[in-house]
Amino acid sequence: MEYTFDVLVIGGGPAGMAAATRAAELGARTAVVERSALGGTCVNSGCVPSRVLAKTARLFREVRTAYDYGIVVDEPAVDWDRTVQRVRATVARVLASKGYGATMERLAIELIEGDAELTGDHRVLVGDRELTAASIILCVGGSGRRLPIDGAEHAVLPHEVLDLERLPGAVAIIGGGHTGAQLTTIFDALGSQVLLLDLAPRILMTEDEDVAAAVTAGFTGKGVEVETGIGGIDRIERVDGHLTLSWEHDGDRRSRDVDAVIMAAGWPANLPGLGLESAGVRTAGSFIPVDDYLRSSVPHIFVAGDANGLSMLVQAAVVEGETAAENAVLGATHTSPHHLLPEGGFTDPDYAGVGLTEAKARERDAECHAVTVPYAVVERPIIDDREQGFLKLVVDRRRELILGAHAVGENAVEVITAVAAAMAGGTDLSTLARVKFAYPTYSAVIGHAARAALSG
């Protein structure tokens, strides 16, 4: 059969753009269907806006401590409208820097604007245009989850935060995953009273336990209320211009009056309306499961990025997009390992990790080693007045292999990315211990941790 395209990519976020670029580079006739804006969640409503808000929060904190350095400023205040304008302008600049249009033109990738629906295993309907493709790569991403409770419509989802008319005096954030933790820091730093609620026994369940504990302590030390292990959220009511949020904890009914409620309680894939049943693609919960080659239950329909639920990070989305494209065009032989993906959050303090947490490493081998070195063993955090923090290295029982690294504190994400580069290069512990780090840097803590791990 003659298809309209060799490869049809649905979704133009990080996964979709990586998939389309790679497929076209390999000579495939390729198109991308996008119903909203190229760049996806990451650029338009996720990482980039969050990062600008994190920078805003950081600036506000620093201006307030400027006098410690002999700088005299008036009492700072937040102009929320201007903050929002700045975020939107930065999103536009990042989009422009991506050069999607030029890449698509150079590689003859067709952009089809609209909502894609599968009508068969090789057929996709976009508006009134029916397309066919030899292979389809689903890169549809996910969306914030609105809890099925009374009054849920009063809550704001993460992508709607910029639509808040004003900075809330008091805000409740439901969900202490990466998104909820970042929003906690942002609103706390900008002056809101923050209540963070989670069903789970701790926040940041995917991070190393010590990391989550340190971030929690950082939050509570600033006056954020963190309540984990709750039984469930009951309802949200609008009463006299404010919202009353009610929840259950160990049989107690609790409630709080706030100005805004943000739901950051999960990130299901964008499956509604996608027509997966018409194509025979199986789902599991709110994701589309894939095999090692990123194939769905229909072998010529691949899934990359958040939609497969493997690892909801940009760095994963990009590598999966490229892998899915290679498998679609060249035959399914490529896998995309996830164990060396550094990740982290821009909270206060920052946190990050790569590889196995200490708990996961001990499940595999109880005799592995973990050492934790405080940030203050090096001078830079002291110079910057950011001594709080640590780097934990998890190494095998022979003290050769680095199994994982976890950090809390200033520049934690950059520190961990440096360890990830060492791990990716196959660097053993004794080699890492001999690396010379520039002075005065945060990453110098890596050398200290490696030497501490070697010596026991």
Ligand SMILES: Cc1cc2nc3c(=O)[nH]c(=O)nc-3n(C[C@H](O)[C@H](O)[C@H](O)COP(=O)(O)OP(=O)(O)OC[C@H]3O[C@@H](n4cnc5c(N)ncnc54)[C@H](O)[C@@H]3O)c2cc1C
């Ligand atoms: C607040 C927030 C902050 C984040 N911060 C970070 C961070 O700092 N670092 C990090 O690594 N990750 C971060 N993430 C996660 C990151 O945004 C995602 O992992 C990444 O965007 C996934 O890329 P994707 O291409 O799979 O999906 P998306 O970026 O969601 O793109 C999917 C695209 O598909 C389109 N689409 C969906 N269905 C259809 C359809 N039927 N037809 C046509 N088009 C469709 C959508 O419009 C969208 O453009 C953050 C997420 C959030 C919510």
Ligand SMILES: NC(=O)c1ccc[n+]([C@@H]2O[C@H](COP(=O)([O-])OP(=O)(O)OC[C@H]3O[C@@H](n4cnc5c(N)ncnc54)[C@H](O)[C@@H]3O)[C@@H](O)[C@H]2O)c1
């Ligand atoms: N910096 C980053 O890299 C970054 C930032 C944001 C998001 N992300 C990615 O996006 C994905 C989504 O992140 P997320 O934080 O939005 O979702 P998540 O699924 O990671 O976390 C949701 C949190 O909400 C809690 N929760 C669920 N139902 C609840 C309820 N009824 N009441 C109270 N708490 C409830 C869960 O226990 C969990 O802690 C993640 O996989 C993450 O990797 C990454």
